[in-house]
Amino acid sequence: MxxxxxxxxxxxxxxxxxxxxxxxxxxxxxxxxxxxxxxxxxxxxxxxxxxxxxxxxxxxxxxxxxxxxxxxxxxxxxxxxxxxxxxxxxxxxxxxxxxxGWVPAEGEQWHETGSLEEAALMLPALGRRIFLTTGRMGLSAFAALDDLWFLVRSVDAPEAPHPRSMEILLDRGPFTRDGERELLRRHRIDVVVTKDSGGAATAPKLTASREAGLPVVVIRRPxxxxxxxxxxxxxxxxxxxxxxxxxxxxxxxx
Structure with missing residues (x-):
């Protein structure tokens, strides 16, 4: 077989x-x-x-x-x-x-949406320093947001077009809660954007975001x-x- x-x-x-x-x-x-x-x-x-x-x-x-x-x-x-x-x-x-998929815990400020483009429209009303954890594909959806700063985490380097003001962090999970806490603090993040990938490897960012009182934009899975x-x-x-x-x-x- x-x-x-x-x-x-x-x-x-x-x-x-x-x-x-x-x-x-x-x-x-x-x-x-x-x-x-x-x-x-x-x-x-x-x-x-x-x-x-x-x-x-x-x-x-x-x-x-x-x-x-x-x-x-x-x-x-x-x-x-x-x-x-x-x-x-x-x-x-x-x-x-x-x-x-992930389920929001009590106290988490989730903003669910159906696409990266819809997520980009939400961001100006939520914050100015964005932790973008949606991978290296699709960054063009955020390319026009010149007033925002992005920390982009992905396994491989993203390709243009992408946001003008950004820092790239090449890393691969699993991640820890302490590590995610420190990352949010060090980069003064005030909004997190993620896909609903599910699983434990990248979930600590949700816990760290909740503890910091940060809004999280969650793209629903197809x-x-x-x-x-x-x-x-x-x-x-x-x-x-x-x-x-x-x-x-x-x-x-x-």
Missing amino acids: HVLILGGTTEARRLAELLHGTRGLELTSSLAGRVASPRLPSGDVRVGGFGGAEGLAAWIRDHAVDAVVDATHPFAGTMSFHAAEAAAATHVPLLALRRP SVPEGVSVVPDPERAARWIGHRLEQQSFRAID
Whole structure:
């Protein structure tokens, strides 16, 4: 049984670790290639795009893939829809692995919005020194805010267009609450902007923001394509694959 994991996330690496070495299972993890030095999962790895839904469907056929797990980042919406289209075209079962989103705690000043562009419109009324933790993509949404200063944290350096007044902090989680407290204090941050990525690795910024009494602009995550089953953790995804492997073994015996 050949399983394709569309990965790049902590959950995708954990799933590959759980499945690696399973008898009767061939495993391929696919990374988009947007990070210069990605953390590689266990097993076979391919890097780069497929060429849209049609290219992914062709890859699934050419490599005799029996099941696909979409374990991409919660904001990799385009890839998720391509996966759904390719799975439907090839009649291959698809599972989405999505870490649960964050839930505001008591005392947190959340301002939820649907896009980076909407977040940018909110900022002038909320503060002047912005901690932007939405990654290196999409900074063009904030490029016209010349009256604001940005601290931009990302794994790799962002590309233009981006805000004129900014400092770039290249770093990768997990982060600590004490570290986030000190970062907010040192840079005199008065607004935090984040995507609802979920997970524990980057959640300490929310706690630090609440303790400092700072507003947080939260971009809502896109929805999973309609009809796709979703599990919240790698262990349940591994059980889903194990069940399919067991069914396939029974069919082979019959």
